[in-house]
Amino acid sequence: SYELTQALxxxxxxxxxxxxxxxxxxxxxxxxxxxxxKPGQAPVLVIYRDTNRPSGIPERFxxxxxGNAATLTITxxxxxxxxxxxxxxxxxxxxxxxxGTKLTxx
Amino acid sequence: EVRLLQSGGDLVxxxxxxxxxxxxxGFTFHSYAMSWVRQSPGKGLEWVSGISPRxxxxxxxxxxxxxxxxxxxxxxxxxxxxxxxxxxxxxxxxFCARHRTTVSTSKDHWGQGTLVTVSS
Numbered sequence: 322s323y324e325l326t327q328a329l330x331x332x333x334x335x336x337x338x339x340x341x342x343x344x345x346x347x348x349x350x351x352x353x354x355x356x357x358x359k360p361g362q363a364p365v366l367v368i369y370r371d372t373n374r375p376s377g378i379p380e381r382f383x384x385x386x387x388g389n390a391a392t393l394t395i396t397x398x399x400x401x402x403x404x405x406x407x408x409x410x411x412x413x414x415x416x417x418x419x420x421g422t423k424l425t426x427x
Numbered sequence: 428e429v430r431l432l433q434s435g436g437d438l439v440x441x442x443x444x445x446x447x448x449x450x451x452x453g454f455t456f457h458s459y460a461m462s463w464v465r466q467s468p469g470k471g472l473e474w475v476s477g478i479s480p481r482x483x484x485x486x487x488x489x490x491x492x493x494x495x496x497x498x499x500x501x502x503x504x505x506x507x508x509x510x511x512x513x514x515x516x517x518x519x520x521x522f523c524a525r526h527r528t529t530v531s532t533s534k535d536h537w538g539q540g541t542l543v544t545v546s547s
Binding site: 322354356363365369370405407414417419420 | 462464471472473474477486487488489522524526529531532533534535537538539540
């Protein structure tokens with residue numbers, strides 16, 4: 322079955338750029354979606370189909386996808402961006418989530 | 428405003444059954460695929476099951492295939508997850524989610540989650 326690998330945690334200084342990576346075999350050939358989840362809350366879609374932002378998501382959030390890695394980039398990181406971030410792809414008639422990355426803003 | 432209101436979570440014994448419901452409002456329910464996603468305590472997200480807009484196609488994770496059944500009633504704007512032969516490892520918060528269109532698209536709205544605890 323298809324697997325997605327994410328770093329357990331990423332730290333970024335306030336106002337700097339955070340990059341969260343999702344690694345999968347030839348993931349560049351798939352549509353990658355990214356979700357943010359804060360403690361005790363439901364996930365929120367922040368990027369869909371690699372690079373698209375839903376309405377209401379700040380322009381500071383962007384995505385890319387090529388080769389074996391997809392990346393979620395958060396510029397000018399804020400304390401409110403802290404949380405867990407999950408990548409997701411549609412595989413063979415099933416969805417696969419990455420293990421999640423905990424973002425800490427220092 | 429899109430709203431997904433979940434109900435049905437409970438404490439159940441191993442081997443027992445439970446049905447979760449997710450009542451939708453604020454959008455044309457029969458035009459969207461729906462899914463269930465769960466999260467075990469302290470763990471990551473796990474997709475459980477999905478259903479097409481008309482209910483004619485269903486999809487399951489291997490971990491629940493043969494035990495869980497997803498269904499929908501478009502006249503009631505509600506999607507269900509019938510869970511049978513429950514195991515302790517099914518203990519989780521279960522979220523329902525709306526897809527942007529078909530089951531293979533991203534999930535743009537989520538319910539508040541409901542806790543299922545499987546324990547004797």
